[in-house]
Amino acid sequence: MDRDAERPDPDEETERQSEEDAAAESHEEDATEDSHEVDAAEDSHEEDGDEESDEEDEDEESREEDAGEESYEADPLLQELVAYLREKRTDLREEWARRINEADLLGVMSDDEVFSEATEVFDNYVDALETGSIENLQTYARELSERIIPRGVETDEVLGIVLLLRDVLARELFAKYQEDSEHLNRILDAYEPAANRIAVTVGVSFVEERERVINEQQEAIRELSTPVLQIRERLLILPIIGVLDSSRARQLTQQLLAAIRDNRAAVVVIDITGVATIDRTVANHLVQAVEASRLMGARTLLTGLSPEVTQALVDLGVDLSMMQTVGDLQGGLEEAERLAGYRGPRATDETRGAES
DSSP: HHHHHHHOOOHHHHHHHHHHHHHHHHHHHHHHHHHHHHHHHHHHHHHHHHHHHHHHHHHHHHHHHHHHHHHHTOHHHHHHHHHHHHHHHHHHHHHHHHHHTTTOTTTOOOHHHHHHHHHHHHHHHHHHHHHEEEEEHHHHHHHHHHHHHTTTHHHHHHHHHHHHHHHHHHHHHHHTTTOOOHHHHHHHHHHHHHHHHHHHHHHHHHHHHHHHHHHHHHHHHHHHHSOOEETTTTEHHHHHHHHSOOHHHHHHHHHHHHHHHHHHHSEEEEEEOOOOOOOOHHHHHHHHHHHHHHHTEEEEEOOOOOOOHHHHHHEEEEEETEEEEESHHHHHEEEEEHHHTOOOHHHHHHHHHHHH
């Protein structure tokens, strides 16, 4: 009986083991939660650190931009210069216009026009000095170029008036600060880089506009030099005069094909009576033009081949099998009218028929 009493109760043993396991699990869960909280705190701290770093970077960039703007705007020398130029605006404009007339620049414009343009340029010039931005001056220079280039104003005249303005302003600055050479040098050091940039801007704007106008004129001349003419319904003629280079030959082909499409042409006469010489490249362009015309449904006649051009084509070995040639323009037009149905059979054929 004593041994039985000393034996442990199985139910109590099981209950005690369950309590120990539950306590261990609770401890593990608490440890896991603590670990998660630590990780979350670390992540939150890192995110806060990243956000603070980004904000600091943005603030630094903003401060740098503001510092750059304030640096230019707060330049006391330029501000002093701009204020003085505006104070002397009337006198300086009149002096500049007088110097322009004396130098015989912008001669195609009246005195009133010169003074009006001088006023606009002066005001844009001073604004550019004050703000450091040349966009408004660039826009005005382009508009001015559009107005004066068609009237025959040359590039040297535009550069001349800009340099005259610099001279007028420099003389005024020397007169104002002649008693303080050190301050004058500081003023010039601030003024000259801005003035150089403005001068380049005006000059470049004028040159670019002039090049645009020249290119447009050249394009118009090329179109006029290779006109495709309709002489009858569905019958075109393309007279070519002068030097025929590769560029002009390509343009000729483009205009010819467009005319064939627009006029629904059936026959085209290409007359090269006015062409003195021809090379292999140009000859091949002509062959390609004839082939392209055929693909668009038009037959092409080549007329006006001179002995020199004919010999050159033979010497160059150009394949002319796709080209139908006629000796002169009159014969070519007659043949074209026959092919287009405006004429009956050739006179020789009619005569032969009558004789038979």
